[in-house]
Amino acid sequence: MSNDKPKPDFSNVKSGSSSTAPKPAAPAEQIYTVVAGDNLSKISRKFYGDANQWKRIFEANRDQLKNPDLIHPGQKLKIPAKT
């Protein structure tokens, strides 16, 4: 029989922050050159930290992408600024 108390659960803690200081200027759109093994989800994770934002990259590159699953090494993709 263990006397160890269960660890408190902090999974429902809500946090936030705000500041009187201005936010840094958003970086401008970037250009990324596709390398072997890339896909839009992977690139999205690299730039936004979230693979699910691949559609933003797809929409920004509709002029050269017809199929989001087809990108090629050497292709230069516009990466919209992180919001």
Added chain:
Amino acid sequence: MRFLRYLVLLCLVSLCFAACQRSEAPEAAPPPAAAPAPAPAPFRVSGIDLGNAIGADKRVAAPGSSFAATDTIYASVATEGASPSVTLVARWTYQDGQLVSEETQTIAPTGAAVTEFHIAKPDGWPAGGYQVEVIANGASAGTRAFQVQ
């Protein structure tokens, strides 16, 4: 008549001398160049206060280190100096080292500023000791300990 001629000559010489003196007068010194604007102060965290309420200026109304289980706990971080980008992180931990929450705020301060971080727990905080560490651009800027009764 001769005396009159001398007098006129003397006047002319005096006038010439006065004119020359005036033209040789030193020019007024140029106004001093405007002093260069002082370089902006480097960014630094100047204070960390804890409290259970903040004002519109993001400062805690009544700094303290003891809270009730139902409190929202605020850490008000005062900073000085300017920087194009500073990442402030508030890392809240429980007495056993367990991470309670970590919150990041990126700012571009142009002078004195205040950034607040807050945490709340709908079902109440477990009693015990906690601490919040404020990290600025990856370096610890200070730690504050507090208790929940």
